[in-house]
Amino acid sequence: MSYTFQFGVLAQYQDEILNGIWxxxxxxxxxxxxxxxxxxxxxxxxxxxxxxARFLVDAYVEIIRNTPFLVQLFIVYFGLPGVxxxxxxxxxxxxxxxINLAAYSTEIIRAGIEAVHKSQxxxxxxxxxxxxxxYRHVIIVPAIAKxxxxxxxxxxLMMLASSICSAISxxxxxxxxxxxxxxxxxxxxxxxVVTLIYLALALALRACLALVGxxxxxxxxxxxxxxxxxxxxx
Amino acid sequence: MTLRTFGFNEFGFLLQALQWxxxxxxxxxxxxxxxxxxxxxxxxxxxxxxxxxxxxxxQVIQGIPVLMILFLSYYGLSLAGLELPPLIASGASMxxxxxGYLAEIWRGCIQAVPKQQWEASESLAMTRLQQYRYxxxxxxxxxxxxxxxxxxxxxxxxxxxxxxxGFVELARAGQLINNATFQPFRVFIAVAVxxxxxxxxxxxxxxxxxxxxxxxxxR
Numbered sequence: 065m066s067y068t069f070q071f072g073v074l075a076q077y078q079d080e081i082l083n084g085i086w087x088x089x090x091x092x093x094x095x096x097x098x099x100x101x102x103x104x105x106x107x108x109x110x111x112x113x114x115x116x117a118r119f120l121v122d123a124y125v126e127i128i129r130n131t132p133f134l135v136q137l138f139i140v141y142f143g144l145p146g147v148x149x150x151x152x153x154x155x156x157x158x159x160x161x162x163i164n165l166a167a168y169s170t171e172i173i174r175a176g177i178e179a180v181h182k183s184q185x186x187x188x189x190x191x192x193x194x195x196x197x198x199y200r201h202v203i204i205v206p207a208i209a210k211x212x213x214x215x216x217x218x219x220x221l222m223m224l225a226s227s228i229c230s231a232i233s234x235x236x237x238x239x240x241x242x243x244x245x246x247x248x249x250x251x252x253x254x255x256x257v258v259t260l261i262y263l264a265l266a267l268a269l270r271a272c273l274a275l276v277g278x279x280x281x282x283x284x285x286x287x288x289x290x291x292x293x294x295x296x297x298x
Numbered sequence: 299m300t301l302r303t304f305g306f307n308e309f310g311f312l313l314q315a316l317q318w319x320x321x322x323x324x325x326x327x328x329x330x331x332x333x334x335x336x337x338x339x340x341x342x343x344x345x346x347x348x349x350x351x352x353x354x355x356x357q358v359i360q361g362i363p364v365l366m367i368l369f370l371s372y373y374g375l376s377l378a379g380l381e382l383p384p385l386i387a388s389g390a391s392m393x394x395x396x397x398g399y400l401a402e403i404w405r406g407c408i409q410a411v412p413k414q415q416w417e418a419s420e421s422l423a424m425t426r427l428q429q430y431r432y433x434x435x436x437x438x439x440x441x442x443x444x445x446x447x448x449x450x451x452x453x454x455x456x457x458x459x460x461x462x463x464g465f466v467e468l469a470r471a472g473q474l475i476n477n478a479t480f481q482p483f484r485v486f487i488a489v490a491v492x493x494x495x496x497x498x499x500x501x502x503x504x505x506x507x508x509x510x511x512x513x514x515x516x517r
Contacts, residue, residue: 067377130451130497131490132458134469139490142482220361227363231462238365251373259366266361 071253077244084240085261087154091236092223092269095161099222100215102162103169108204110170111177121170128167134228136160141232157229157236161222168218175214176207209281213288216273220266227262237261304481309488315471316492318385322457322467325389327450330396337401339430342408352401359398364459367391372463388460396453403449407442408434444508451497451504458493468492 074081110121128136140163141156151159180203188198208215227238235243241258245251270290278286302308340352359367371391375382411434419433461470472489476482 126498126501127490127494130455130501131493132455132469134458134461135472135486135490135493138469138472138476138482138486142476143486144483146481146483224361224363227365228459228462230365238363241369252370252377255366255369255373259362259370262363262366263358263361 067252069253070250071257073248073250074244074253074257077240077247080240080244081237081258081261084235084237085265087235088223088226088237088265091154091157091161091226091229091234092219094158095165095222095226096219098158098162099165100169100219102166103173103215104204104208106166106170107173107177108199110174111203125167125170128164129171133160133164133225134231136164137229137232153229153232153234156232157226157234160229161226164225165218165222168222169215172211172214172218173207176211177203179210180207209285212277212281212285216270216277216289219273220269223269224262224266301480302478304475304479304484304488308475308479308485311475312468312471312488312492315466315468316496318465319454319457319467319493320496322385322388322392322460322465323450323454326392326396326453326457329389329393330400330453333393333397334400334404337397338404338408341401341405344426356398356402356405359395360402364391364395364456365462367395368459368463384460384463384465387463388457388465392453392457392460395456396449399449399452400446403445404438404442407438407445410441411437441511444504444511447500447504447507451500454497454500455493 106121106124109117112118137156137160140151140160141153144151144156184202184206185198188202193201226236229236230239230242233239237258241254245254248254274286274289277289337352337355340348341356343349343352368388368391371394372384372387375387375390415433415437416429419429424432457467458469460467461473464470466474468489472485476485479485
């Protein structure tokens with residue numbers, strides 16, 4: 065094997081890579097905000113016993129969690145125009161990521177809600193809390209604080225999975241890498257550099273999420289967020 | 299020339315491609331299992347340097363996209379002068395990906411075995427190997443079943459990423475058929491249904507195992 069690494073040629077494609085990073089960050093942040101908000105709503109709907117709503121939320125969660133993200137993207141990007149909805153590659157990526165993350169967030173927050181002990185709710189009632197107060201102070205906020213590290217792991221996984229959006233021509237970081245590779249034929253160098261950028265983004269995102277966790281739920285949750293690795297959702 | 303429509307033959311093609319998805323999943327789980335097991339043992343080693351090396355490996359694998367592992371092994375292996383078919387490159391990268399996650403899952407399971415079990419077996423003058431073989435691993439394996447089956451679902455789904463380097467598994471087959479029929483909605487829904495048919499029973503199995511495992515301990 066006689067291969068000389070040449071990282072120098074990548075320097076002139078700095079803007080291309082930076083644009084890719086920027087879109088990856090935008091897509092990740094937006095999908096995290098939208099997906100986790102949807103997760104809170106859906107998990108709350110689901111916590112009401114019985115009825116069609118619960119069944120629908122469960123079906124949604126199971127369908128998304130048991131099909132690949134890539135195929136979900138294909139359906140949004142190639143399938144929706146077939147039924148009259150035309151979306152651009154960036155919008156399709158955002159829709160796909162949000163739909164995917166919402167399902168995982170719902171499942172994680174559901175677990176948090178189910179872990180709230182019944183006696184806590186009874187204590188809330190005994191203190192004369194209204195139903196909304198109980199929901200807010202006793203159920204949902206402690207539930208999210210409990211599963212916040214798991215949620216953050218899922219957010220990081222989603223950021224990494226956004227690389228798959230390059231398959232539907234969304235021009236994020238992985239697509240930038242493919243573009244630079246096609247221009248320079250320096251495949252190995254490009255992908256090493258971009259892999260390191262992803263690694264840095266993953267660490268930075270986790271650190272930001274830990275800060276948000278500290279601000280929302282205090283120091284203990286933040287520490288667990290920093291140390292926990294992505295948990296596999298069964 | 300008339301356009302092909304998505305019919306019986308096309309569905310048969312998808313079913314054929316599904317076999318490759320399953321082959322790739324099995325390769326990833328066996329290869330990733332062996333490598334991941336070694337890393338999990340290294341992660342619980344008594345030597346600090348070994349623990350740190352294994353921890354770094356896990357952090358790096360879990361901190362980069364599967365797609366990048368795929369590209370790096372695809373181009374890396376061809377740099378090394380090996381002209382490899384996509385199956386080998388895909389199998390290798392899926393193995394590396396799975397090893398990083400399985401190692402962390404199994405580390406957790408090994409450490410979930412109560413400390414007294416280590417102490418008791420040590421007091422019986424067992425060697426480290428005997429401790430693992432007769433005391434720790436039999437208990438860790440039981441704990442590891444639900445999350446491992448759960449992770450298998452992730453592997454099945456992530457094999458779809460290998461379609462990006464041209465390996466014809468289920469997702470790639472869907473794209474090929476879509477290019478011939480221009481019925482994307484129908485084709486990709488069919489692809490999604492096939493993935494669901496494989497993944498859902500595994501998810502349920504994982505849940506069932508989880509419930510069974512906790513049936514005794516939660517009283």
